[in-house]
Amino acid sequence: MEVAEKREKRTHHGHAIKRLRQTLGIKQDALASEMGLCQQTVSTYEQKPVIEDDILVKFASALNVSAELIKELEEDPLTIIFENNTFEKGSVGNITHSDVSNENFGNTYNPIEEILKLSQEKQILYERMLELEKEKISLLEKMLKEKK
Numbered sequence: 001m002e003v004a005e006k007r008e009k010r011t012h013h014g015h016a017i018k019r020l021r022q023t024l025g026i027k028q029d030a031l032a033s034e035m036g037l038c039q040q041t042v043s044t045y046e047q048k049p050v051i052e053d054d055i056l057v058k059f060a061s062a063l064n065v066s067a068e069l070i071k072e073l074e075e076d077p078l079t080i081i082f083e084n085n086t087f088e089k090g091s092v093g094n095i096t097h098s099d100v101s102n103e104n105f106g107n108t109y110n111p112i113e114e115i116l117k118l119s120q121e122k123q124i125l126y127e128r129m130l131e132l133e134k135e136k137i138s139l140l141e142k143m144l145k146e147k148k
Helices: 013-023 028-035 039-047 053-063 067-072 077-084 111-147
Strands: none
Touching: 013 039, 013 053, 013 067, 028 039, 028 053, 053 067
């Protein structure tokens, strides 16, 4: 006897609007002006799990998609993880303590270049240490010759 698993749809209208907006490369400001709203209102709607049908139709029209797509777009846990761990400039997860004051968000260094730089510094230090050892040996030899 087979038992059919009925899977509950995980939909969130606000997140669906946000995903579609970001996929289309539209900022909240642009979407708000298209709909005659303010940016904060769009942000508020993007947080709501259920949005009224008339508002959904307006968002669908502004995003040039069907309202059914917004209603039926399921949340995938993997998508949520990627969306919440964004690396865009200005994202909260990407701010370091030194960046807070100068608004230079994001990593501007290449780790491989840092490793190469450290390797070069190490080589320079070894060469300097070798020179010091040679000087020390020559001084000891000089002192030995003087004692004889």
